[in-house]
Every structure is written in structure tokens, then in C-alpha cells.
Amino acid sequence: MAAPLSADRLLAALRAEGVKVVEHDGWRTHNRNGHGAWGPVHGVMIHHTVSTGTTSSVRICNDGYSGLPGPLCHGVIAKDGTVHLLSAGRANHAGGGDPSVLQAVISETYGARPPVPREHQGSAGAVDGNARFYGFECINLGNGSDPWPAEQLDAIARVSAALCRAYGWGAKSVIGHSEWSDWKSDPAGPGMPGMPAVRERVQKRLGQDPAKPKPLAPKPAPPAYEPFPGAAFFKAHPNSPLVTAMGRRLVAEGCSRYRSGPGPRWTAADRQSYAAWQRKLGYSGTDADGWPGPASWRALRVPKTTR
Incomplete structure (x- = not known):
């Protein structure tokens, strides 16, 4: 059983992976834990916000809106790669989804993509994704004209790898919202390489030391921090x-x-x-x-x- 990380352990995992984090007021206790289960957790889900601007996007994801109270995710990934933490508990981000996808994520036995989802929020066979997944909203309109900067894509890989590393998961525990629910399309847009490519990036990170990007120069710079001496x-x-x-x-x-x-x-x-x-x-x-x-x-x- 994969219990949710404490707020401190979640923060430590992200920072150890080199993620630039902004902690928003009350994020450690801002959750929907009284409105459903939180855990066991089995993966990470990536979304796009259908919004622009960091301040307004973070506010929407933190507060929610009529009919869907916040928090709407655990963190918002801005265009510059900064991750704004909003919750360490249950969040209204995934909704109902396909149980066959959940089983494929748990077993990590699927190919390039998990099974095509055939369930969604409100359908008879849907399972509660808010209890089972960490969710990160990426600031993007998702309309085909809003680009995904390299810094944002790198942050997606780092965030995902941080949680996978904390739990001992592989990259197939990371899915997009469209892979969970048959009525969702996110994440999408120009520059978004698709979830199979995102998972490849995550798997590459899992093969590296956290917080250290793959060196571009033939001679790597000395590490900024002391390695564990044993x-x-x-x-x-x-x-x-x-x-x-x-x-x-x-x-x-x-x-x-x-x-x-x-x-x-x-x-x-x-x-x-x-x-x-x-x-x-x-x-x-x-x-x-x-x-x-x-x-x-x-x-x-x-x-x-x-x-």
C-alpha cells in the first residue's frame, strides 16, 4: 500500500530532484481529505490549466470555482518551470476514470500507452482518481497555439521523477489526464511531445542522480553539494x-x-x-x-x- 507522503517529505523529494518550488500559504493543510479517500496513491497525473498567467492560474487552482472547490491540484507548473505547491492531500484534479488504466499504472506492464479509457466522472464503472494520483496542472491554454517551453517540460519530468523515486515507481506510473478519462484531452498543444515522450524523459531522469541534469560539456562541473559519504x-x-x-x-x-x-x-x-x-x-x-x-x-x- 503506497501511503501519501507527508508535506515535508513531498517538499524534500521535489527539492532533491532540483525542482524550483514556491510554497503557498496553507498548502500543507489545504486539501479535500474530508470529502473522500486520499490514498493509497499509485501515480502522477499531468494536466493543463486552460488559462494564462501564473498569478491567476495559481489562484484558480488554489481556490477552485463554483461546483468544484479547490485545491484543483497538488502543484501548478509555470512556464518558467517553477512549481507552486498548493496541497499535500486530496485534490480535485482527476475525477473518475477507467479502472483498467489504474491497474495498468499499478502493474506498469503496458506498452507505449495505457489502455484506451472508456470511463469518466459519473459513469458506472469509474474509479476515484483523486484518491489515487498526485496531480500537477501546467499553465497552458491547450488550444493549439500556446507553446510549452523547455523549462516547463523539464519541470514536468523532474516533478514526476521526484515522486517516482520516492515510491520506487517507474515512469509508467506517470499519465496524462486524457489517458485516465475518455472525455479529457490534456495535456496538449504545440511543443507538448505527448505522454510517451514525457515518460521517456522521466525514465532518463530516474537513471541519473537527482537534482543534477545530464552534463552537456565533456567535463562535468563539480557537484554543488557533498555526496553521501556512507x-x-x-x-x-x-x-x-x-x-x-x-x-x-x-x-x-x-x-x-x-x-x-x-x-x-x-x-x-x-x-x-x-x-x-x-x-x-x-x-x-x-x-x-x-x-x-x-x-x-x-x-x-x-x-x-x-x-
């Missing part, structure tokens, strides 16, 4: 500038349990502070024991140090 590094109680850099990031994230410092020697205060960071990401129990792991370390983004 759990054994910390359990050996190191004395290293890396520990200081990590501690400073924990302080910046509001997870400090230090009485002084932080300093280069790994101490119980470092472990307690890191455990607070793990809990902030939504981990609990033995997953929040204070020993760094690759996913939480990646989300922390410790700057490069001289060692």
Missing part, C-alpha cells in the same frame, strides 16, 4: 569539516539540538539534530535514528567542503 563514515565518529557543514545545514533547517557549535567532531548532538531532520522529512521509528542515509542526506544539500 553510513560507516558517521559511525566511525569522524572529525571532519563535513560534519561542521552538515551541522550548519541542520541549524538552518531548524533542527538544531546543539548547545554549542556545531563543530567537526561527530557527537551525540549531531545525531540528535539529524534525527530531528529525519522526523521533519516524515520518517519515524528506526528510520529516524539520527544516522544519515542517502535520501535524507540528499534532501539536506550539504555544501561542498575542503577535506
